[in-house]
Amino acid sequence: MRVLMKGNEAIGEGAVRAGCRYFFGYPITPQSELTHYLAKRLPEVGGLFLQAESEVASINMVYGAAAAGARVMTSSSGPGISLMQEGLSYLAGSELPSVIVNLMRGGPGLGNIAPSQSDYFQAVKGGGHGDYHMIVLAPNTAQEMLDTMGKAFDLADQYRNPVMVMADGIMGQMMEAVDLAGDTKIEIPPKPWATTGMAHHTGKNVINSCLVIPEEMEELNLRLEKKYKVISQKEQACDQYMLADADIVLVAFGLVSRICMSAVEKARAMGIKAGLIRPITLWPFPTELIEKTADKTRAYLTVEMNMGQMIEDVRLAVRGRAPVFHYGRLGGMVPELKDVLAEIKNLHEGGTGR
Amino acid sequence: MMEAIYIAGHGGQGTLSTGQLLANACLKEGKFVAYLPHYGVEKRGGVSNCGVTISNQQISSPFVTEPTVLIVMNNLSLERYEKAVVPGGLLITNSSLVENAVTRNDVRVVPIAANEEAERMGHPMVANNIILGALLELTGVVSVETVADSLKEVLPERHHGKIPANLQALERGAALARKHKLVDQR
Numbered sequence: 014m015r016v017l018m019k020g021n022e023a024i025g026e027g028a029v030r031a032g033c034r035y036f037f038g039y040p041i042t043p044q045s046e047l048t049h050y051l052a053k054r055l056p057e058v059g060g061l062f063l064q065a066e067s068e069v070a071s072i073n074m075v076y077g078a079a080a081a082g083a084r085v086m087t088s089s090s091g092p093g094i095s096l097m098q099e100g101l102s103y104l105a106g107s108e109l110p111s112v113i114v115n116l117m118r119g120g121p122g123l124g125n126i127a128p129s130q131s132d133y134f135q136a137v138k139g140g141g142h143g144d145y146h147m148i149v150l151a152p153n154t155a156q157e158m159l160d161t162m163g164k165a166f167d168l169a170d171q172y173r174n175p176v177m178v179m180a181d182g183i184m185g186q187m188m189e190a191v192d193l194a195g196d197t198k199i200e201i202p203p204k205p206w207a208t209t210g211m212a213h214h215t216g217k218n219v220i221n222s223c224l225v226i227p228e229e230m231e232e233l234n235l236r237l238e239k240k241y242k243v244i245s246q247k248e249q250a251c252d253q254y255m256l257a258d259a260d261i262v263l264v265a266f267g268l269v270s271r272i273c274m275s276a277v278e279k280a281r282a283m284g285i286k287a288g289l290i291r292p293i294t295l296w297p298f299p300t301e302l303i304e305k306t307a308d309k310t311r312a313y314l315t316v317e318m319n320m321g322q323m324i325e326d327v328r329l330a331v332r333g334r335a336p337v338f339h340y341g342r343l344g345g346m347v348p349e350l351k352d353v354l355a356e357i358k359n360l361h362e363g364g365t366g367r
Numbered sequence: 368m369m370e371a372i373y374i375a376g377h378g379g380q381g382t383l384s385t386g387q388l389l390a391n392a393c394l395k396e397g398k399f400v401a402y403l404p405h406y407g408v409e410k411r412g413g414v415s416n417c418g419v420t421i422s423n424q425q426i427s428s429p430f431v432t433e434p435t436v437l438i439v440m441n442n443l444s445l446e447r448y449e450k451a452v453v454p455g456g457l458l459i460t461n462s463s464l465v466e467n468a469v470t471r472n473d474v475r476v477v478p479i480a481a482n483e484e485a486e487r488m489g490h491p492m493v494a495n496n497i498i499l500g501a502l503l504e505l506t507g508v509v510s511v512e513t514v515a516d517s518l519k520e521v522l523p524e525r526h527h528g529k530i531p532a533n534l535q536a537l538e539r540g541a542a543l544a545r546k547h548k549l550v551d552q553r
Contacts, residue, residue, distance in 0.1 A: 017387070017394050017402070043406065126407065187429060188387065188402035190394050274427035349432055 014193045021185040023155045024114055024178065025050035027162030028086055032199035033112070034060035035085040037074035039067055041093045042126040043182035044116035048088065068093040072100030072113075079109035080220040082207030084166050088114035090182065091132055092123060094140075101175055102141030106222030106233070110169035110204075112162070113147075114178045116185040117318075119345030127345025128181035130267060133322035136177050137296040144234055146241050148176045148248065149295040151266040155189035170202050172244055179295065181318060183347070184268050244297055251299035252291040255281060259288025260311040261360050264303070264327050266292045269316050269348060276353040285361045295323070303330035312360045313337040316348055338365070369398070369423060370508050371431045375416040375448050376440025376461070381495030384521065385438075386417035389499060391517040392509045393421050401429030416444070421508055436506060438498055440481075442467050459501055461494065477505060477547050484539055490529070493536035500540020505548070511537050 018026070025047050028036070036051045048064070055062040065071040071087045078085035089097065094115045104111050117132045119125040134140075136149045148168050152161040158180065165176040208218045224230040254274055256262065261280070265273040270291040280287035290306070292299050313335060315324040321339040328337045340356045342348045372389070376382040383404055390402040398421055405416040418431030436457045439445040441464045452458055454473045463482035479501050481494035503511050514537060518530050 015394060017391050017400075183403065183406070186404050186406050188390060189426075189429070190400065268429075271426075272428045272430060278427065347430065350428055350430070351432070 015190045018191040021046035022050045023159040027159035031163040031166040033084045035078045037071040041090045068096035072097040079111045082204040086112040090118045098141040104175040105145035108173040112165045118182045128183035130318040249299040250293040254289040256288035261287045263289045265316040280357045298326045300330040307331045307334040370421045372419045372436040373431045373434035374438045375444035378415040379411040380440045385495040392514040490532040496536035497540040500537035501544035504541040504544035
């Protein structure tokens with residue numbers, strides 16, 4: 014059954030289909046339709062929707078539910094996600110599976126409610142304190158927003174790690190066809206570590222990130238490092254478009270990647286060998302594929318709704334073997350197809366970007 | 368791509384519901400469709416626009432920056448978006464409120480006095496669907512019947528009593544466009 018759904022609703026339905034039964038959040042544009050949707054939908058499946066008094070409360074309610082072994086999520090946008098950073102660090106430190114959705118809006122500060130990708134650094138480089146990583150997923154269609162939620166909860170459980178699903182605000186408002194016919198069987202792995210009470214497990218289960226003895230804290234850090242290495246090796250995901258013979262390679266995620274697909278098509282029609290790499294996982298970043306393309310690429314162009322954040326990860330992957338340029342629109346503005354095309358033409362003619 | 372449609376007006380004119388209605392009908396006919404509202408700090412009287420991209424294959428960019436069809440519901444929208452229409456494209460104006468002259472001479476212009484027509488029908492709120500009826504007649508992108516079917520799904524139940532008036536509006540719009548086509552041919 015294909016139905017027309019807003020991206021926000023697709024995320025909500027995806028969460029329900031993934032077995033998420035607990036949502037704690039606080040409304041903020043442009044993700045409020047997601048909270049509306051779950052407020053109505055979760056009680057229908059015996060779940061709990063709770064509007065907390067703040068984002069700080071929400072993320073700590075997520076901590077509690079995750080500690081008890083529930084599939085749980087929260088969602089917000091820029092300013093709210095900033096308030097949650099302490100909680101995210103605690104979730105990572107206590108290795109609690111949880112899903113956090115960020116529908117990004119223009120910033121810094123209170124900014125505006127227009128679409129943006131300026132929370133990239135915050136999501137993939139930390140944001141909260143301490144040595145940690147979240148897995149960060151970036152869908153680019155309403156269908157993928159739905160499907161990504163299943164993937165997010167599975168990864169969270171598999172690695173006992175917080176997972177962030179990140180999209181720009183306009184993807185929450187966009188409506189596209191979503192297929193609801195797929196598999197709805199929910200398989201949640203056993204969680205013998207969860208604090209479900211002594212009636213349900215032998216011995217004490219303790220969820221904690223406070224290790225006052227440095228030797229013990231280092232041990233936890235080493236365990237996390239080992240886990241992050243496995244995730245880095247096994248979970249990199251990206252999509253490619255007309256990449257095989259491309260010498261100008263665009264790199265873009267989320268909705269911007271679709272503007273770039275159109276730009277690549279138009280460039281090809283003009284005889285320019287353009288192609289596109291779309292990271293699906295922003296952390297771990299798809300370094301392997303980008304690295305493989307470095308020797309046959311004349312120039313890379315990252316297109317982002319920010320001042321140039323993902324470009325740093327592309328440069329790390331390319332390791333100086335080809336120049337990497339950036340084109341961005343800021344503050345809630347969206348790159349226009351004709352402007353991206355002009356950048357491609359400029360690079361094709363030997364230009365060096367702006 | 369078959370059509371990239373941009374509908375521009377102000378809050379309260381039904382631009383967004385027209386876009387959603389059209390998108391829903393396209394989905395019913397098995398087409399690929401993307402609906403993208405311009406969203407901001409909206410209020411009655413503020414800017415209210417949306418884009419609907421319709422295709423028989425997967426849609427790459429859902430942003431409508433070069434529309435094949437532009438619907439303008441007021442003067443400001445004409446001024447802002449007239450230049451964006453592709454040469455040879457279609458420009459439908461709500462001539463009840465668009466008083467300024469169209470400056471493009473490389474697009475097909477169809478004026479529809481939607482507000483006056485709607486008032487004549489006794490249902491001032493269906494002006495948007497008079498325009499949609501004209502769009503369907505002029506582009507054939509989906510059938511009027513499919514749009515009529517979609518009304519039940521798109522309109523909240525408390526408004527289902529208004530479905531007959533909306534159907535009448537779609538048909539009235541189509542009839543006005545047909546009349547226009549005859550004039551064009553002469």
